[in-house]
Amino acid sequence: MSAVIGNAVIGQSGGPTAVINQTLVGVVQAALAAPEIERVYGAIHGIQGILDGNFMDFSQEDPDNLEVVAGTPSSALFSVRLKPNEDICRRIFERFRQLNVRYFFYIGGNDTAETTHLINEMAQAQGYDLRCFHCPKTIDNDLRVTDHCPGYASAAKWVAQAFMGDNLDNRSLGGIKINIVMGRDAGWLTAASVLARVFPDDGPHVVYVPEVDFSLERFCVDIEAVYRRLGRCVVAVSEGVHGPGGTPIIDLGEVDSHGNRQLSGSGALGDALADAVKQHLAQVMPDVKHRVRADTFGYLQRCFPGVVSDIDAQEARQVGFAAVQAALAGETPSGSVALRRLSAESGYAVETFITSLQSVAKETKCLPSEWISAEGNDMESEPFLAYLRPLVGALPAIGQLAMAPAALDEGSGSQGKGSG
């Protein structure tokens, strides 16, 4: 297929990540440099901007400022959560035809890949030559085909650091601490909490992901066992945990246009779990007062400035470049950029490749069941850590006192410091 001459539209969709603008700037830089692409338009608020004719002109942006934007979390072009129906797709094409748009780059998760797929199918049905490419981003790491998703490693780093701090906090004062981590269908981000373990007995001590059916009874008993052993327990729970057949632990009501229930932006799940543990402990250990707390990490974990994985930032940029290269090469008129891990002799390395939009759209990729412990309440650390560590990179150094017991020679004033 030969190159087609025309304009490009770039948009961002769905929830933000810490490195989503690295991908944006990768696409923009490659598109501005491509002779086949005449105008590089940014669709403001994704396909909503296309429908409204709300475009900005990337040739007017200062290149140095673009680099600052690349390092800034959260969709610089603004985002949207809108699932296009046939009517919306038709209006998008009318706009693309009017503006001679021949290249469409859409940065987002699996819902965004589905949107891109629908637009691509309509283009093909109408015989309109459109190069339609999806660039993956999601902190959930739940896109199929790709080894991992840009945005995940930075969120994983944040979650690991959060659990490092929370483990130290819990260690100093004791009790039970439950932390709710993002992840509706897949436990990738919750699983990253195990990176926080530095010393034996470090938390998280138990980890609950949506891949395993959740039992509130089992949860309380698991925590009780750790608490009896250590006097404390740090717990990682995916916001998406559910009982058999997807039955929710608690029902929060709100549903978005993709049919997804609201999970984040509320402390309700954490509070309900903390209450259940309190009640359980009051029954089985009635003589002591138990300190049970829950924090819901919420939106902080997805775009916290200053806690970014270097590899993630670099790969997110690379994915943007790769999308434009593929669109120009035109071997396939559409696709999604994916990452493949190379078994390099000298450490970690990846390459990009193109997979079909359908192969990424809609469905999610869960944690491999062999990475989850047999009891279903922890990760088998070795294979998962081998996967995750190179993505996240170095974490802050954590130290502990050796705490040699003092030899108490009562009333003595004669022995010096070096004698103990």
Next chain:
Amino acid sequence: MSAVIGNAVIGQSGGPTAVINQTLVGVVQAALAAPEIERVYGAIHGIQGILDGNFMDFSQEDPDNLEVVAGTPSSALFSVRLKPNEDICRRIFERFRQLNVRYFFYIGGNDTAETTHLINEMAQAQGYDLRCFHCPKTIDNDLRVTDHCPGYASAAKWVAQAFMGDNLDNRSLGGIKINIVMGRDAGWLTAASVLARVFPDDGPHVVYVPEVDFSLERFCVDIEAVYRRLGRCVVAVSEGVHGPGGTPIIDLGEVDSHGNRQLSGSGALGDALADAVKQHLAQVMPDVKHRVRADTFGYLQRCFPGVVSDIDAQEARQVGFAAVQAALAGETPSGSVALRRLSAESGYAVETFITSLQSVAKETKCLPSEWISAEGNDMESEPFLAYLRPLVGALPAIGQLAMAPAALDEGSGSQGKGSG
């Protein structure tokens, strides 16, 4: 007063901070170097360790590892929340006499200063020569006398970065976002959210601190006004906000041994405020669906590894050194280390000085009323930022696209990128 020869006990008390071990290691290094101090004991879990005879020996610690511990958040000696009564104080003195303890260093907040004060008073009443020094730490920054408290600047940095990210997140998808920040009696940490403002229209757009009586009605109306203007609103709320006379917004029940109600470790306040705003908007703007979310920052903000102010770390160490110097000099047999800001010509500088334990114990220091906006829902930025900026130091760079509107010449393929 001349130097007294004997052993030293060091303890940590209350909630942890990111730099509390800098102070610990400062005390330990200075005590180990002092000829007057024979043994340097760590009391494990603060005064609980003294009561139980649970001490560790700092001369056995590896000096390089001590430096790693200094950079690790949360009380390395473990903490305690225990208010000593007369009987407990008597038992502490028996122990101190038995072990020839002549130097006691206790790192903590105003409850800890009170504890140190009680122990000091009993020592004086019994004519026992004890040098009793309190080292301040608190993310709440609510100790009297001192310009600011070690631990505050790092937590303030975390809160600022959290609001930077959350403002960007809210900007990309719109709606209303409420964030609950730690601070029972004083709004220092919540106020630090205003550091997140980089561009006009950046959040937090409204800020609520416990120093101002809270009205739920007024809160909803304030948010509505910002939301109508910008289509979004980021809200900072102290966990300790309350109505006139201290009436709670919602009642959570649990009370600790200092009579403090549990505020953190639950999403209940945030959820209640989000529900109130949803109900208000459904009445006054019934035609649109409103996205209202709340996150409770919880324990993460007080000891997150990797998000630490350099100045804070440095000053926390300095405070530890100063406590030992003062104890050895013996100009006063007891006191609390405080920081005084110098009006240096070449930027920010502080010195330490000793203030009495009573001047720090128990009561809290609130935000100066002249730093709070007349409307009571924001900070007067200038004086507060001049106070806070040097403590927190550099924050991550945040960029925005210039977003020049595209000149849409429909159907054209003739104009290049540089012509717009």
